[in-house]
Amino acid sequence: MESCCKSTFITGHEALDSGAWIMVTTVPGLEDIVLREASEKLSIFGAEERFCNVGGRVLLNIPLNQVNQVFTLRSIEHIIQLIGSFKIKCDKGGLNQIYEGVYRLDVPLGSTFRVSCERIGEHEFTSIDVQRAAGQALVDKYAKKVDLKNPETIVRVDVIHDTCIVGLQRTRTSLRIRYPRAFQHYSALNPVIAYGMLRISNVRPGDRVLDAFCGGGTIIIEAAQVWSNLDLLGIDISPKSIEGAWRNAEAAGVKDRVRFIVGDARRLEKILPLDWKVDKAISNLPFGIRSGRMKAIPGIYSDFLKSLKPFLKEDSKVCLLTVHRDLLSSISESLNFKVIESKQILYGGLQAWIVLLVPA
Ligand SMILES: C[S@@+](CC[C@H](N)C(=O)[O-])C[C@H]1O[C@@H](n2cnc3c(N)ncnc32)[C@H](O)[C@@H]1O
Structure with missing residues (x-):
């Protein structure tokens, strides 16, 4: 299988130390609008329009003190602050690598947490298997409790082909929800x-x-x-x-x-x-x-x-x-x-x- 992620976040070591690495999600096809808006509202050290070659994900490298400003962007849905990434196999062995890779990272957890996963590509395991392997690594390392309903921390462990990306999901609900709609049109636009x-x-x-x-x-x-x-x-x-x-x-x-x-x-x-x-x-x-x-x-x-x-x-x-x-x-x-x-x-x-x- 072709290796997908040629990102600076994945390959560059010094890059990991500079500022915050944020993956934002959007409607696939609108990545350029995200970049335009982000560059007006934030100081961008570096960016990747289709993070890991996947539509609807934009990588932004920004100053640490600007992370809260990302919430003001109108062109995005979710904000994930990245912690680390590593390569994995796509067969069942990948699950052990996910356990070990997550265990090695410093993941700042609250008193409770849950892991959520988006998986893209063909693997001999499911997203639920990924959640279980990563969750077990965090329980073993930090002895914190899992709370699926209302966790203090949502840890995102995404698998994109042969790359596992770990971060903290900063948004609870999608930023597409601007206000409580009083009327739900049958074909309401995002x-x-x-x-x-x-x-x-x-x-x-x-x-x-x-x-x-x-x-x-x-x-x-x-x-x-x-x-x-x-x-x-x-x-x-x-x-x-x-x-x-x-x-x-x-x-x-x-x-x-x-x-x-x-x-x-x-x-x-x-x-x-x-x-x-x-x-x-x-x-x-x-x-x-x-x-x-x-x-x-x-x-x-x-x-x-x-x-x-x-x-x-x-x-x-x-x-x-x-x-x-x-x-x-x-x-x-x-x-x-x-x-x-x-x-x-x-x-x-x-x-x-x-x-x-x-x-x-
Ligand atoms: C795709 S929906 C628009 C949804 C809208 N963007 C929203 O977020 O709620 C298309 C709308 O066109 C309206 N429509 C259909 N034919 C129309 C016409 N000839 N003149 C004006 N409105 C029409 C329908 O009643 C429907 O509300």
């Missing part, structure tokens, strides 16, 4: 993706942002939480979603900075005054998969783009999430839009694309 779409669109203070398929309001609420001084409007054909979006905005503390209205994205001229112009139109489009109405999708995409056009300025941007990238590209081009970026992400197990368009 706010980490919403943030990524806002960044890809290059949203700036003063912009007018429209989400014409807003559902429970995720994109508009994310924008309100991150940027000041935006003019934010969400539209959805479903009155239940619009009522839910208002409730979510209230729960998120941004109700006075957003607007949501019921309307049809294919007939925007019926809801918006003609001199109303939008800087950024950003939407998580319907895919037609859950509803089984795939036949309606080409019509929705094309009628929406036609209806949007009069509300765009020369420099407006349109950023759309879909699983039907080719369909969207061909409709856009036939309507005189230019695709300037197309970014593949993993969205709830589906390959999806964030497509950035400009009026041509």
Whole structure:
């Protein structure tokens, strides 16, 4: 089996002593957004966009006193502060190596702990075997108690092909949970993706942002939480979603900075005054998969783009999430839009694309 990890964290000795090594997780495909955001908010000594060649994991080497600032990143889900790593075999013998490797490391445990594991690759053992071997090493070395429900310390022991990576998981729940949602839309977008779409669109203070398929309001609420001084409007054909979006905005503390209205994205001229112009139109489009109405999708995409056009300025941007990238590209081009970026992400197990368009 090919050795996967050529990281400085894995191979460099002096690197281990300098600063904190943090592995953050994100939506696979958004690693570059994490790096951009991290370099604005932190001092980065070194970074690896796809840690161990795995999508959705970014390695950051930062000053020790900036670890708490990592929690402010909007583009990430979990934070794992790395302690050490070592090579292992992929057969059953790997479990002994995990026991010995974990035993050798200094792992700062609280009074109780649990081990969690993510395993990528083919091994003759499971993640549960890894948890057991690593947990036993920690019990034998530190005589601390295991608490599976509410441990003081969560030790992450990940196995990626022939590399075992050990760290402390600093997040309890995913940072994608921004506020307690008052309304759960059946197809609610992960706010980490919403943030990524806002960044890809290059949203700036003063912009007018429209989400014409807003559902429970995720994109508009994310924008309100991150940027000041935006003019934010969400539209959805479903009155239940619009009522839910208002409730979510209230729960998120941004109700006075957003607007949501019921309307049809294919007939925007019926809801918006003609001199109303939008800087950024950003939407998580319907895919037609859950509803089984795939036949309606080409019509929705094309009628929406036609209806949007009069509300765009020369420099407006349109950023759309879909699983039907080719369909969207061909409709856009036939309507005189230019695709300037197309970014593949993993969205709830589906390959999806964030497509950035400009009026041509
Ligand atoms: C994928 S969901 C959006 C979910 C949303 N991003 C969220 O996080 O809650 C698509 C939404 O498009 C709405 N929709 C479908 N056809 C529409 C149309 N013609 N005009 C406006 N909204 C429409 C649906 O009601 C649904 O709420």
